[in-house]
Amino acid sequence: MRKTTCLHILVTLITTSSVHAQWNWKNVDSLFQPLPASVHVYMTHDLTEGKPNIAYYVSAELKDKSLSFTTQVGNGKRYTPDQYYAQEQKPLLVMNTTFFEFVHNSNLNVVIKDGNLQAYQLHTLAGKGKDTLTFKHTFGSAIGIDKKRKADVAWLYTDTSDANIYATQKVINYFKDSVAKHTEKDMVAKGDFRKWKMQTAVGGGPVLIQNGEIQITNNEEIKFAGKAINDKHPRSAMGYTADGKLIFLIIEGRFPGKAEGATLTQEAQMLKQAGCIEALNLDGGGSSCLLINGKQTITPSDKEGERAVPAVFLIKN
Secondary structure: OOHHHHHHHHHHHHHHHHHOOOOOOEEOHHHOOOOOOOEEEEEEOOOEOOEOOOEEEEEEEOOOOOOEEEEEEOOOOOEOHHHHHHHOOOOOEEEEOOOEEOOOOEEOOOEEEOOEEEEOOOOEEEOOHHHOOOEEEOOOEEEEEOOOOOEEEEEEEEEOOEEEEEEEOOOOOOEEEOOOOOOHHHHHOOOOOEEOOOOEEEEEOOEEEEOOEEOOOHHHHOOOOHHHHHOOEOEEEEEEEOOOEEEEEEEOOOEOOOEOOEOHHHHHHHHHHOOEEEEEEOOOHHHOOEEEOOEEOOOOOOOOOOOOEOEEEEEEO
16 A cells, blocks of 8 residues: 555544544533433533543433423623522523623523513624725524424524514525615515524524534624634533434633633534534633533633623523
8 A cells, every 4th residue: 555545544534533523421410419300411521632621511301391491681781690590590500692792781692582582683793994884794593492392493583673583494694785784674585584483592603513414604604703713712502402302512611721612613513422403602701601500510711700691591490
């Protein structure tokens, strides 16, 4: 066998092993009791491509009617997950969700509670520098649960003047022009949109898994510029499996030598290993936090501890 052929095989093996990284997940239910039989917690300390890593995921049966999957918003204020835990009568799970801005404590992604819109998607991004007279129009992603307790990940259009939520199952590229805000009719005409009737939903982005495969729609959703998709940070994500389990993934990061975080691709690989057929990224970094029965999983990366956020996802039982 020629040397060049051997080298090609070696490179292929190394590339394949890094792309299909595997982690050993240990059941740690005993650390977070009491838990219903339909909810399980898993943890790994396995290295991620040679770097220290700490991650947890929670699996919850959507069909378990003793569980209530819901959300809560701060209504113009931000609270830490621990504060939401106290305010909401100590729910089973509290997790950060949407991206947000600090000036008005506003969610930048959709939040639905009991079938009602609590926050809207941000669809327009103003240009900068030489592009100050242009605008980029995007369709952000979200995960929702309907009345039949079926989950779905989709790309949405929402409007403050319309209570309806419109969704498409196919990612739509952002478009750029000089119009500050398009009409609902113009935006919905960009894709095969249908009304999205969900009881509970939260937005984030980008989508990480579609049809059981890793397909990251960072470029279409304009979430992280340039090569930022490869940056390692604390991460939060949600997805669901073919057999009806809702998955919550949390990855610790920004602690050199202890837990260095994950790229979007590594995050997607963990979700796929957990069995997700659809999944999306949520706000991460200092916002990443997951409480189970009020107990922290990862250590938040902000030196002050838990970051106050304007929306959370909850499981109550």
